[in-house]
Amino acid sequence: MNDWSRALRVPADGSPALSEATFSGNRGLQIEEKLIFEQDAPGRCGVDLPEPPPFRARLGGLERQGPIGLPGLSEPQVVRHFTRLSQKNYAIDSGLYPLGSCSMKHNPRLNEKLARLPGLADIHPLQPLSTVPGALELIDTLAHWLKTLTGMPAVALSPAAGAHGELCGIMTVRAALEARGDPRRRVLVPESAHGTNPATAAACGYQVDAVPADPRGRVDRAALEAKLGPDVAALMLTNPNTCGLFEGEIIEIAAAVHRAGAFFYCDGANFNAIVGRVRPSDLGIDCMHLNLHKTFSTPHGGGGPGSGPVALAAALAPYAPLPWLVHGAHGIEAIEHKTGPAAAAIGRLKGFHGQMGMFVRALAYMMSHGSDGLRQVAEDAVLNANYLRAALGDNLSVPFPGPCMHEVLFDDRFLKDTGVTTLDFAKALIDEGFHPMTIYFPLIVHGAMLVEPTETESKAGLDEFAAVVKALAAAARAGDTARFRGAPALAPRRRLDETAAARKPVLRWRPAAG
């Protein structure tokens, strides 16, 4: 999940600049690396290509006139450059990555191998469908798994990411309302929601109406029901919610939403916590996106690509975006236009058919776990989070009563009067070799720290993390603020000046003047 950092102008603790300790600026395995543009030698090339035989150009006089400005590097330079860059990143492969709401779990390498099979990676979306029956079967199989796990009758697979899935879901809601001649104006979104929820509702032309939380960290049902009315198109609710808590009154909420003639959208970012134990259809949900890159472990890749299929109830299924796969007289058939059963489809949301490479990985993940393993995924994810909650609850501060689901939320009361902020605390974790948790989200508690260990962490790993967090909390209470204010001191960079970055944006490299 998202968080943001406040900028720090100077080293707050006056500690020595470690980079000055070596002649090169390097520090052992941390090697300073220039931009590719600063390693250029004109004419050098990392790919050997033949010169084409003579031909008569057909470009109509539109040839490029000047140079592009791209640097020339050999293959060894390129391999070394990107290897060095990779070593400046923290990753799941390096250690615990407890970003709440992001489900940073292990990414199995079998999935990578299968996604690269020529019969899946080297097929074109517009080659004759008669030449890709296996691809259609794979997509249909994925759809079957997703429909079974959610209990929903249909799933739209084309959305490219979670936020794209939200857009898809709210578009189908609006299409359904328009079809019944009942356009509505408002979408209810809890204050604890992901930022994409209000952004999506607003993008679809709805007025966003925020619903407060109750003292238990759940949506305030009375406030919610008071806001329901004939102009409400949908409720967008995350369950388990962004406080890591299950919305226990969800069935009653769904009923109230339906009584008001509205649709119930569920943000499925946290499906990880309940997969195999709860079917969204049994909760009264009409529409829910799934982040294949969260629950089903397709790699986050430094920020994408993702995939955001949307499970749809029968009332919304006719509006699912193109393309569709249907079971016809000749097996699995693709419908690529608004015809036949897809006549009411909202149209296309993306070029071609969706994130096939992610479908392969997600299906391999689901088949590896099976129905039994997926249920175990939810149980271990919830167990791990509650274990951390029990281990840390007395040292940190917990805003809401437990148990939690797959993630545990802390606030910053335990840092009161220490001079240490949530941001400082997170940065100190970096020096300890951990990626920080999600911070300052959700917005409904002060100085939030949202910790999601996921099911792929061992008990020993959790014990180690808990011991470090406890030690840091003790250090903060003991007044050791220097440890926090200057953190991180041991990462490839110390805190970045984000204020300067935004004030005079430098968004690309340019050659030095003269």
Next chain:
Amino acid sequence: MRYLPLTEADRGAMLEAIGVASVDALFAEVPPAARLDGLLDLPRAQGEIEVERAIGGMAARNVAAGSAPFFVGAGAYRHHVPAAVDHLIQRGEFLTSYTPYQPEVSQGTLQYLFEFQTQVALLTGMEVANASLYDGATACAEAVMMANRVTGRKRAVLAGALHPHYREVCATYARFVGFELATPGPMPGEDEDLARLVDDGTSCVVVQSPDFWGELRDWSALARMCHDKGALLVVVVTEILSLGLVRPPGEMGADIVAAEGQSLGNALNFGGPYLGLFASRDKFVRHMPGRLVGETVDAEGRRGWALTLSTREQHIRRERATSNICTNSGLCALAFTIHLALLGEAGLVRLARLNHAAAVRLAERVERVHGVRLVNRTFFNELALRLPCPAAAVVEALAARGVLAGVPVSRLYPDRPELADLLLVAATETVTEGDIDRLAAGLAEALS
């Protein structure tokens, strides 16, 4: 289960530490009516061998592009990707990291995204580029919405020669986001008079280069016309490699470039994941969608990078964000950056020349086939052919003979009988002389 580290003993000890008797107690908040007691009707866990056998079986039923003479394009292109690219993007530090919200431990991702932004700006001839969007089609829709924000207008003109998927995605967004589109019909090979559709309410004109039919055009005059009326010019590029050889949109007066970057570094993948490229003028940067990486310094004054201008984005701005977008195509952008770093200036230009040369040879061969007429006056690596009969049947006939001949336009425009005889064929550096012979022979046979 091989991905789950907890042992039964661990689970027992952890439940005890939590103070509950069983894991079910942790799910107590779930309403009893919604609790699943048993397992869902799906297969049980399987080992690597079984999963590989099942999915490998599905893969084996498809005809891989590399196994046949292959001329399919229309917005996705088969190019050779150097071995180093896929090796490097599978380094766990790239593959298994999150969005770089903690810049101190994400400098690797941030630096390559800064390099990526620079490469995209250079290629397109624009001043600034973002850190990528989902794909070319969604980048196109985002470009229209950005033009609406910049101009305060709500009507866009989409060229008839814009890729039909891009037109359809724009139409979906237009209906729900609430803006208007003027969409002249497709007229292969003809000059469209788009300027006459521009008025004081027009936010932008969207054109494609090379266009859907493969034709190249100079958009400078249209850009001036747009600017005179206070509208922006959006140029879409679906074959980014063309910019190795062709004058870039930035030199023709484009205000926004929305492109598909799949051609560099990324496999065909049956349509995704791909890579939306998005570039613009400096003065519009605060209206741009998606993530941006900026250069700055750390607390010791060392150069470093961080996500910047995030006040445009949904996680800060919520319902007032420029776009609801959160995820981008980070790893696809990395593949693009590595491939382009390997090519460099000299390699990119040569690769583009190889593509153009292959397409010229293709055009010269198929034009000699009786009944086949080349629609284009100009092209880069893809062209439109008019056949004497519906192209879909010809493509199926050639597929049966092991040749993937191209895209029948009717696949994308089934409701336009006047386009049914059109076939789009692309030739990249992967196409051999022998492949072209087989296509020409296959066409001659199918048309005889």
